[in-house]
Amino acid sequence: MPTHYIWLFFAILTETLGTTALQASQQFSRLWPSIGVVAFYGLSFYCMSIALKAMPVGIVYAIWSGLGIVLIAGIGFVLFGQRLDLPAILGLGLIIAGILVIHLFSASSTH
Numbered sequence: 001m002p003t004h005y006i007w008l009f010f011a012i013l014t015e016t017l018g019t020t021a022l023q024a025s026q027q028f029s030r031l032w033p034s035i036g037v038v039a040f041y042g043l044s045f046y047c048m049s050i051a052l053k054a055m056p057v058g059i060v061y062a063i064w065s066g067l068g069i070v071l072i073a074g075i076g077f078v079l080f081g082q083r084l085d086l087p088a089i090l091g092l093g094l095i096i097a098g099i100l101v102i103h104l105f106s107a108s109s110t111h
């Protein structure tokens with residue numbers, strides 16, 4: 001696997017952790033989750049900046065935000081009891097399909 005995809009994976013992972021900490025911070029009223037938000041988002045942007053050395057910003061952002069949305073929806077369901085209705089699940093499926101189309105068929109995914 002090319003290293004820019006590894007950096008993008010870590011950017012997605014840390015963004016998801018940052019968003020989870022954001023929910024746990026209760027609107028920045030809890031100290032440690034609030035610190036986690038800043039730290040994880042900072043690390044996410046750093047990792048994403050490294051992926052941007054080899055990939056176009058539109059592709060990186062589409063994959064980063066799309067997979068982050070899907071992962072945080074799953075985390076919201078498991079950790080916070082947030083339910084998704086059928087249209088939301090179908091929409092998440094379309095996001096995954098879009099990411100697969102970019103990754104499998106687009107020549108734009110790397111420089």
